[in-house]
Amino acid sequence: MTGVQPQGDLLKMTHRENWKVQHERLHVKHRGHEAMHAEMVLILIATLVVAQIVLVQWKQRHNRSYNLVTLLQMWVVPLYFTMKLYWWRFLSMWGMFSVITSYVVFRATRKPLSCRTPRMVYKWFLLIYKLSYAVGVIGYLTIMFTMFGFNVFFRIKAEDSMDVGVIMLFYGLYYGVMGRDFAEICSDYMASTIGYYNMGGMPSRSLTDDICAVCGQKILVDVDEEGIIEDTYQLSCNHIFHEFCIRGWCIVGKKQTCPYCNEKVDLKRMMNNPWERTHVLYGQLLDWLRYLVAWQPIIIGIVHGINFTLGLE
Numbered sequence: 001m002t003g004v005q006p007q008g009d010l011l012k013m014t015h016r017e018n019w020k021v022q023h024e025r026l027h028v029k030h031r032g033h034e035a036m037h038a039e040m041v042l043i044l045i046a047t048l049v050v051a052q053i054v055l056v057q058w059k060q061r062h063n064r065s066y067n068l069v070t071l072l073q074m075w076v077v078p079l080y081f082t083m084k085l086y087w088w089r090f091l092s093m094w095g096m097f098s099v100i101t102s103y104v105v106f107r108a109t110r111k112p113l114s115c116r117t118p119r120m121v122y123k124w125f126l127l128i129y130k131l132s133y134a135v136g137v138i139g140y141l142t143i144m145f146t147m148f149g150f151n152v153f154f155r156i157k158a159e160d161s162m163d164v165g166v167i168m169l170f171y172g173l174y175y176g177v178m179g180r181d182f183a184e185i186c187s188d189y190m191a192s193t194i195g196y197y198n199m200g201g202m203p204s205r206s207l208t209d210d211i212c213a214v215c216g217q218k219i220l221v222d223v224d225e226e227g228i229i230e231d232t233y234q235l236s237c238n239h240i241f242h243e244f245c246i247r248g249w250c251i252v253g254k255k256q257t258c259p260y261c262n263e264k265v266d267l268k269r270m271m272n273n274p275w276e277r278t279h280v281l282y283g284q285l286l287d288w289l290r291y292l293v294a295w296q297p298i299i300i301g302i303v304h305g306i307n308f309t310l311g312l313e
Contacts, residue, residue, distance in 0.1 A: 122249075131175070139168030142162075233247075
């Protein structure tokens with residue numbers, strides 16, 4: 001039978017033994033509270049189900065406000081925990097990302113829109129997308145590296161190796177989600193300003209064959225004429241765009257329709273090789289993780305509030 005350990009004995013224990021003693025104490029403390037624990041689990045499940053229904057309905061009926069509120073929470077909630085837990089490294093990166101992204105969003109929402117702005121916007125968010133993808137993959141591989149015990153060969157502590165992997169995975173996923181959401185907002189603003197795209201109806205301008213609807217510039221220019229010289233890409237609806245523009249629109253800006261006629265875009269057909277298809281899968285993963293990052297802390301907070309109100313501990 002495990003009794004109360006003297007403070008001196010606890011100091012002499014290893015980390016694993018100390019954790020085991022603390023775990024046994026927790027079991028002793030909560031013994032006989034099974035009914036209360038079951039009630040708390042039911043409250044958690046019910047809250048998750050109701051929250052999921054509310055969020056799905058909100059997203060379907062008012063997608064724009066849902067995206068804006070979600071993005072705001074994703075921007076602010078990690079900042080709160082960062083300040084509370086003194087994660088200064090994350091705070092410095094968050095601040096740098098916020099300053100540059102704020103400038104990019106400012107440029108994207110100006111009227112009239114500069115002809116160079118769409119390309120600048122997509123270049124920045126494409127950079128964030130690729131960096132987050134690389135950091136996330138390295139973080140995941142580091143976690144797998146540790147779980148299979150390869151860290152022993154390099155004399156790296158499992159705790160240190162796992163911490164690095166988890167941090168890198170979190171950074172990659174978090175900034176990947178943030179970059180895609182900001183890119184989508186900028187895409188809507190820029191396309192609406194240029195006039196060839198209207199999310200809810202007919203465009204305000206008629207598109208000619210020699211204009212790219214994403215950036216509003218000529219698709220083909222003469223050697224001595226100012227403009228963008230680049231490969232072109234034709235969608236199944238026969239509309240032609242600069243290749244960089246349409247890839248930025250679809251992959252970075254999360255748009256899966258033609259910027260002019262709103263016809264569905266086949267993203268798999270757009271990929272030049274099988275390796276590029278992983279970017280589409282990564283984008284879908286980021287969309288799913290947005291719910292965990294933005295709404296999960298709010299839902300858990302609501303559950304704690306309900307438990308506190310009912311006197312459950």
